[in-house]
Each structure stands twice: as C-alpha cells, then as structure tokens.
Amino acid sequence: MTDASQPAAQIAPRRTPGPIARTMRRLPLTAKIGAAILLMWLITVVTVQLWPLADPLQMVGRRLQPPSMDHWLGTDALGRDVFSRTLHGAVWSIPIAIVVVACAVAIGSFLGAISGFFGGWWDTIIMRLVDVTVAFPPILLAMAVAAMLGPGLANASIAMVIVWWPIYARLMRAQVLEVREREHVEAAVAGGAPPLRVLRVHVLPLCWTPTLINATMDFGQVVLLAASLSFIGLGATPPSPEWGSMISEGATRFYNWWIAFGPGMAILTVVLATSFLGDGLRDLFDRRSQ
Amino acid sequence: MLAYILRRLITIPFLLLGVASVSFLLSQMTKGDPLAALVPERMMSNPEVVAAVKAEWGLDQPLPVRYVVYLGKLVQGDLGTSFTTRRPVATDIAERLPATLELVVAAMIIGTVMGLALGLLSARFRGSVIDSVARIFALIGSSLPIFWSGLILLYLLSVRISLVPGTGRLPPRVDPPPHTTGFYTVDALIAGDVGLFVQALTHLALPAFVLGWAVTGVITRLVRSSLIEGLSMDYARTARAKGAAERRVLVGHALPNAMIPLLTILGFTFAYLITGAVLTEAIFAWPGIGSYAVRAAASLDYPAIGGVTIVGSIAFLLANLLTDIAYAWANPRIKVH
Amino acid sequence: MTAPLLEMTDLRIEFTDADGNRAEALRGVDLSVDSGEVLGIVGESGSGKSIAMMAFLQLLPRGARVTGSAKFRGEELIGMSSARIRKIRGKAIGCIFQDPLSAFNPVLRLGDQIAEAILLHDRSMSRRTALKEVERLFELVAIPQPAKRIRQYPHEFSGGMRQRAMIAMALANRPELVIADEPTTALDVTVQAQILDLLGDLRKELGIGLVMITHDLGVVAGIADRIAVMYGGRIVERGPTDPLFYNTAHPYTAGLIGAVPTLDGTGALRQIEGTPPSIFNRPPGCSFAPRCTVAQPVCHQTDPALRVTGATDSACHFPLTTVTPEVAE
16 A cells, blocks of 8 residues: 555656656556547537537528438537537537536545544544435435525536535545555654644645546536536426526427437536546556556 | 434434424525515415414414424424415325435435446446446436436436426326225236326436436445455455355455445435425426425415425434434444444 | 376466566476375475466466376366366365465355265255265364254364365365375474374375375475475486485475474484575576585576486475585586
8 A cells, every 4th residue: 555655756846848748758658648639629619619619509491300410419409509508508618618627626625634643533523414414315405495595507606516525625634644644754853843734734635646537527527417408497497598408498309309419428428528538547646556 | 233223313303403404494584584485475464363373373472482383383393385376285295205315215226226337337347448438327327417417308208208207206197006005006906907107107217317326426436436445355366265266255255345335325315315306296297295395485385495594304314314323224233243 | 107197298387567577487297196196295485386287287377387297197288178177176186275264264164165065966966965975074174063063154163173164075075185285384293293194194094195285395295105306397317205305405305304393302303494486586597506605606597407416306406315515627
C-alpha cells in the first residue's frame, strides 16, 4: 500500500511538461476518442450561438417533418428544427452536469476530508448522514427533493448534488485516512503545524486522483439523471431544448421517432465518452499505483 | 455468519429512522408550508378539510410533536392520502408494487444472464473482436437513457415489425389472472391459463429487456474482470496441470469464484434497477410504483412522492441485506467464522 | 537403452514483459530423469528451477517463448498441440504445487477438485466412483476420515493435510512422473518432515519418477538420487547426491551446503553474500561471479560451460575439486 504514495507524489510537482498532455498521450485509444467527443461537445456549448443553425425556439418549417436535407433530424410538433435544438440542448445539459459534479465534489470532499482528518464526532455525524443519504434509491431521492422544492432546473440541480455528495465524501475520507498515516504528515504534526494547515498543505494535495477519476465517470451519469428528471417533468421545462424534456415531447408522439432520436444520441455520446475516458484514466492510475 | 447478519440487521432500523426523518424534513419544506404537502391546492379553501388535516397531523403543534405524529402514522403504514387518486397512498402502492417487482425481477434475470454470457465470451476470447463487441454492447446498455432506448425499441419492435405487443401488462380489455403472487406471468401459470401466460410474458419481455440491458454493462465488466483474474490464479494453473482445457478452467474454476463478487454487485445493481424501473414504467405504461411516482411528481402529489420514496428505500435496504446474506452463504470461507 | 522418462536438451525460455523488455529466464538447460528416479533441482528464487518444469507442461504465462527440446518417454513436448499435452498433464505427469491453499480452488469441495483430475482423463467414470477413488487416495496419503474430508473446502484443512490432498491429486491417475514444486516450503518444520517421508515412501511403493524443486538443499538431501543446482537460469552443477555433497565442485553449491545448518553444530552456518542477478540485467561472465569469493577476472568475462569436473559436472572456471585457483593476469 505504501507504493500508492508514489504516483500521486510524482504527479503533483511535475508541472512544466504539462501533466495533462502527458496523461493524454499515455491513454488508450478509446479514452482518447472519449476525450475528443467531450471536447467537441464543450466547443459546441461555447460556440453554438455562432453557428448557422435554425432558431431552436422558433417555428422554422412544417410540423412533424421526417429528416430531410433542410432539417437533418426533422421537425417537432411545433415545427422547430430538431437538429438545431439537439445542439442547443448541450448548452443546458452539459453546464448543468459540470456545475452539479463540481458542487458534489466540493461539498463531498470538504465533509469527507473533515471526517477523515479529525475523526471523532465529526466523523460519526458526517458518515451517518452519508449512510442515510445512500439508503435512498438515487432517482427517488432526487425526485422527492426536486418535487418538494418545486420543478425547475435549479432545484433539480440541488437535488442531484444531494444525491451525489456522499460518494465524494466517502472517497475523500478513505484517501485522507490513508495519507494521514504517512511519515511526512506525522512529521508535520509533530513539528507543531496547526491541523488545518497540515490538512491543506500536506494531506489534501495527495488525495485528489481518485476523486478526479470518479468525477469524470460520474459526469455522464449526471447528464443521464438530469435528463431523466427533465423527462419526468421535474427539470428543465418547455420550451427550453433540454435533452430529457425533448425526449419527453417525443415520447408522446410515437410515430415521429425522430423527435427523440437526436437528443437520445446526444446523451449516449456524452455518457459513452465519459465511460471511455474514465475507464482509461482509472486503468492508467491503477496500474501506476500497483 | 449469523453474527454478521445480525450486525447488518441492527443497522436497518436506524437507517429506516434516518430515511423517515429525511422524508419528514422534506415534507416540512414543501413550498415553505407543511400543509401544502398534505392538502391539495384546490382543497385549501375548504376550512373544514384544512382543520381536519391540521388536527390529524398535529400541524398546530411544535415541530418535535409533528415529527412524533408523523413517525407514529408511518409505523401504522399511514402514508397520507394521494392528491390525485384520493386514496391512501399505502393502498395505491400495495396495489402497484407487484407489477414493479415482476418487472425488476425479470430485468434482474435478463441482466444477469446477459452479463454472465457476455462476460464469459469476452473473457474466453479476450483481446479479440468478440471481446470488443460484447463489451461495447454491454457498455451501450448502461450509457443509454433508458426512457429513450425503451421508446426507440418500442417503436422498432412493436410499431414497425409487431414482434412484441405494445405497452401495459396485458392487452386492453383482457382480465388479469386471479391474484396470488401479483406477478401476472406466475399467476397465469397457477391458474393454468397458458394463453394468458404467453400474453403476460410477451408484454413483460421488452420492458424487462430494456431494463436488464441497463444493468448488463456493470455485470459484464465485473464478470469479465473476475474471470480474467481467476484465470491467472494458482488454482487455474492447478486445473491446467490436471489436464483441464482452457474452457473447462474458465467455466469450472474461474466462474464459481466470480459468483461471489457477482452477488455483491447485484445489490448495487438494484439501485440501478429501481432508477430504471421508474423510467421504464413511464415509457411502457407499466402500472407499477414507478409510473405512479412519475405521475405523482408531474402533478406535485406530495404524499404519493413521499410514500414511494420511503417504500423504495425500504426495498433498497432489504435488497442490500439480502445481498449480504447471499454473499455470506455463497462464500464457504465466511461460513466457518 | 530405453529413452529416459524426461529428457531436456538446451531448453531456453525468453520472456517479454509489458514494456517490451526481453529477458532470458532459462539459458540452455540439459537434464534427464529416469523411471523411478528422484531428481532434486535446487536454486534460489529466480534461478529458473520452477520455470523449467512449467515450460514443458506449457503452463507458463503468455509472453514466454520456449526453445530447445524436452522429451517425455521420447516424445517431444515443446510445441506439442494443446489437445495432446492435456492428455499427458495430470495423467502421466502429476504436479504438486508450493502453496496448497492458493493452488486449490477456494470455492469448490476438495473431493470434487481431486475427482475432477480423474474424470478429466476417464470420461466413462461416474462422479460417485471418482469420489470413492478419492477416498482411497486420501487413505493412501494418510488423511484421516476420508469420507468426511472429501466434502470439505480447502480452508477447512490444515496446511499439512492440504499438502497431502495435493499429493493425492498428483497421484490420482497413477502418473509415471511427479513434479513437486517446493512441496514443503509453506509448511511447519515437523509437518515438512512428515510430507517428505510420505513422498519418499509413496515413490518407492509406486515406482514413480519424482522431480523435487526446492531452494533448500537439505530437503532433497535425503530423498534425491541426483541433484541439479541452478543459478541465473543455468545448471551450475549436477551429479549424484553423495559426490555433490562431499566432492562439491562449484563455489555456489559449496555456499549452499555451508548454508545448511548441521545438526551436530560443527559446520559453521555461513551465508552467501549478495543477491542473485536480475534476469533483466545479467552480468556478462559467470552469473555467480559477483558473489563468488574465489572469482578471478576471467569469471567476469566468459561464462564457463558445464563439463565433467571430478565426480560431478559443473560450470566453473576454477572448480573446487581440481586445483586451487591460480591468480590470472
């Protein structure tokens, strides 16, 4: 187990040649493809307003047209262009997933670090809270919270953070517990450094790798859950072109399969891409730590 | 082993109390007014109803008293009255639970069988095209939004080629079999009605496949890695030294060892299955608690949402407990201690 | 003269690891075992002693390249089809592995695991008959209460009993050759002695050829007819047991004997200094030279061939049996 310290310790100070570039180069092909797909979606999110696409919120053609040269993925019940709506949907789905994962990581890691580093009552209270939260099936908890807070994307996001933070609390706690026992930490404590400083300077920098890998994997799952909540009617509300609510519109129009096709494929590519990238990262760091 | 299970059993009531407390707190937060969680909006103007509910749930009492009242009712199985069906939530759920269980059990069987088959294939032919195809098929299942794959498959297989019937548990205007287990397939067999059994089974097939496919990815990945690990163990070398062929080593030696981690993950996949069931039921108009929950969420039927959440959590905890027991039972090394 | 039971000629094994580094784990080994004979193969871990035996049974992990010849009853095993070699493994050649806890499948009953060895080679036999046969084998290796024991799992056996069960499995199909890889290493000293006695008795009783692989010369001293000492992927000395002990030619063997504690306490307990060479980074000359107390410059340059040096064969420029080493330039 002591070997596990080495990769983390090596990665941290190696800034100059670009640790991200180096990691990327060592990833297997599938992970590179995953990273490329995610990058393309991120570019889409930032630049989609500039693209020569039909207005996603306006009627631009006849209603319920199947895919054609004019409308690559057809038109929906209100005559809006599904292809354009799918790409614009990324502006809703992806930033939300980023925010949810970031908040879950921040809250979970903070509580997990405190729990692992200080132990005692802190540990008991935080970990029992974790136990109770994970005793709920995730979607039911998210549905309950989102419904009680009222429908809407902001509340759905809060609900998802509540569902996800315990994972990161457990991860970070386990890491902190392990790193805390290392010699350099004990030396710092013995040297009289204040506990919070020890945690921040000597412990936390060595604890991030599993969290970041997990966050990569979870990103796709958050996209899925967000779309699910919207599909149920608890997330984004019409007319915003969010993927889940678009599929929900398609679900009521069975014979016009193309309405749901685009957003479904969009979700699939994002989730597959994060699985590929997350798997690659995990294999890379797991092998190094062995 | 008994001590181990007892230890797990002891934690269950505490977790249930936690779950109930969280549900209570959520109901108190509804729209900033706990009354909103108990009385439908259109009834709010009726002072008699409001007064009756307030008295029943102790809403004019301080928070701790309301909490005790809430717990007391929960223990008696009182989950409130649904805004939409106007019936006790507990009755609604009890009526719909078998449909969901039938779906989840069927999906669990399909997912496990497919996961085992794909895992065996990809471990046997690892590094080959078969391996890649099996893994990608499994991965796509867990990456697809289930409400979308259900929709597309329903369109392709039911609307386009009529391979499977449409939505629901039975064709319209067909009476369900007499209630014994609540599983239409099982009940039809008990009643000796083969025609009805086939109808129930064909209605079950597609939603169960869609839901099972969603958990296949996790199972395949686990089975594959356990099998490959097993093939590199000393006992695999011993089996080869006995003259066993590679296939025999895989099936006779690596597979039994892979069953133990498989059992552990089945509890975990149950969370996936509940999530998936909620969405699958919505697509397939499956009259279980999932579609009930979706309808409740859409119409802000707070008592129904709260009830489903609590029942779902109990099912979840029980599934995890069952997994632990199965794990202890399957692992001969634990048996002794 | 009939062909030896097992005959290896110039057997070589090359590994390529995940990063593409190549290493020679075995560098040309010549060995033979006759029917009913006990051969001891002695060496430190990494000397190639186990790998040589696993090589001809084709039990090496992927990435190993085997060249040379290994004949069993005159039939070439290297490159033999996997279907054909499966008929030999477990049937004509039985194996006993070092750590019987990990070598047995933890989730299967021991009786079934041993019955499998029988059933794999006799399709017509029923499982019941095979289990009866396992009971008989358990009696043969002196496991008490065989009828009850065959229903138990490996972890329910003590270390010594597990090793007996392992021996029973190796003997299940009345093999002509048994390969025992460190059969006593994982056991307590008293149990070690019992297992060695059992092996010695059984091979006399059944007339099988036995290859004992060990890092401990003392283990094979009492049982082996001939001994081969391996170091750095080669045989450095081989010969009948007595001359090997009393007219030792190779300094490494001498070191090993020095490392054997003697009961009367006269022999001072000496140890060989240093560590064995890494297979990825072998010195150019004799691989033992860096640790050898009598090494000369030539030892660091040329690897000596295995040749007759007195009563044993050895691979040394300056065998201890001939002359005291002259100081070369």
